[in-house]
Amino acid sequence: MKQHFSSVWTRESRPAKSTTLSRDQIVRAAMELLDAEGLDALSMRRLGARLGSGATSIYWHVANKDELLELVMDEVFSKVALPAPDVTGWRDAASVFAYGLRAALFDHPWSAALIGTRPSIGPNAMELSARLLRTFSLAGFEGMALDYASSTLMAYVLGATTPEIAWRAAMAGAELNDEGLMAGVKSVVDRAAADHPELAERYAEYDGMDPDIARKLNFDFGLTCILDGLQARLGR
Numbered sequence: 001m002k003q004h005f006s007s008v009w010t011r012e013s014r015p016a017k018s019t020t021l022s023r024d025q026i027v028r029a030a031m032e033l034l035d036a037e038g039l040d041a042l043s044m045r046r047l048g049a050r051l052g053s054g055a056t057s058i059y060w061h062v063a064n065k066d067e068l069l070e071l072v073m074d075e076v077f078s079k080v081a082l083p084a085p086d087v088t089g090w091r092d093a094a095s096v097f098a099y100g101l102r103a104a105l106f107d108h109p110w111s112a113a114l115i116g117t118r119p120s121i122g123p124n125a126m127e128l129s130a131r132l133l134r135t136f137s138l139a140g141f142e143g144m145a146l147d148y149a150s151s152t153l154m155a156y157v158l159g160a161t162t163p164e165i166a167w168r169a170a171m172a173g174a175e176l177n178d179e180g181l182m183a184g185v186k187s188v189v190d191r192a193a194a195d196h197p198e199l200a201e202r203y204a205e206y207d208g209m210d211p212d213i214a215r216k217l218n219f220d221f222g223l224t225c226i227l228d229g230l231q232a233r234l235g236r
Contacts, residue, residue, distance in 0.1 A: 008067035009121050021053050023061045027071050031108065034072065039110045042068075069114060074122030076111045079104040082131040090139035091227050094153055097132060098223050101157045109165045115158060140234045149230055156226050160219050 029050050034042055044055040044065065051058070062068045080100040085093035105112050120129070129150070136149040186207075193200040206214060 006063075007119055007121060008062060008070045009119075021051060021057050023071070025051065026058055026061055026068070027075055030068055030072050031075060034110045035108055039113060044068075066118065070118050070122065073111060073114050073118060073120065074124045076104050076108050077120070077122070077128050078124040079107065080128055082128060082135070084131075085135040085138045090135050091231070093135045094132075094227060095223065097128075097135070098153060098157050101154075102161050102219065105157075105161050105165060106168075109169065112158065112162045112165050136230075139230070141230075145233075152230070153226060156222060160222055164215060 026047070030042060030047055033047060033050055042065070044058050047068075048055040048058055058068075062071065080097065082097045082100065083093050088096070120126075132150045132153075133146055136146050139149070141149045189203055190200065193203060
């Protein structure tokens with residue numbers, strides 16, 4: 001049976017039935033609920049209760065939960081800055097994008113699990129994609145290499161940030177902070193690495209280091225390597 005592509009962005013938005021509920025209000029309330037309690041907590045019924053309105057009022061604006069998630073994801077993309085590369089240079093523009101996306105994911109940790117699961121064709125996502133394309137175009141990439149450069153940068157940010165989001169969630173669930181956990185597991189790690197002195201040496205170097213600073217330095221190192229690699233590719 002032939003299937004048709006469906007998205008909240010493929011149809012005209014409906015005007016509010018009343019002055020008390022709009023699509024923007026629905027998106028804001030959904031994001032507040034997601035930020036507070038995560039993806040599993042979102043339902044049309046709970047969202048309606050939060051808005052002081054029935055689920056029927058929400059369905060006037062979105063056909064289902066998938067469409068609602070498309071809307072909130074596009075709102076997340078609106079939080080990511082990407083300056084004009086012809087003013088800042090392509091490397092600085094790409095760096096601002098990378099740190100902006102990382103910050104948006106930390107601010108809305110539920111969004112990391114949604115990227116790639118739904119079409120990112122909302123106005124904010126498209127604007128961001130167009131600016132990123134222009135960034136790498138001005139760098140000198142052409143044709144398919146433009147897409148490869150953009151997807152490489154995106155993949156790095158997601159790959160580096162998603163485990164950190166999961167770690168933060170685990171720490172919150174265990175009611176621990178980084179310092180407390182590191183102190184508690186040090187003796188366990190020392191025993192586990194007893195047969196691997198090179199690993200024990202690496203672990204020892206992190207003693208007394210702020211784990212948050214260590215992760216930031218790690219992200220910056222990886223991002224610099226990605227940009228250096230892209231620049232080297234241009235020189236070939």
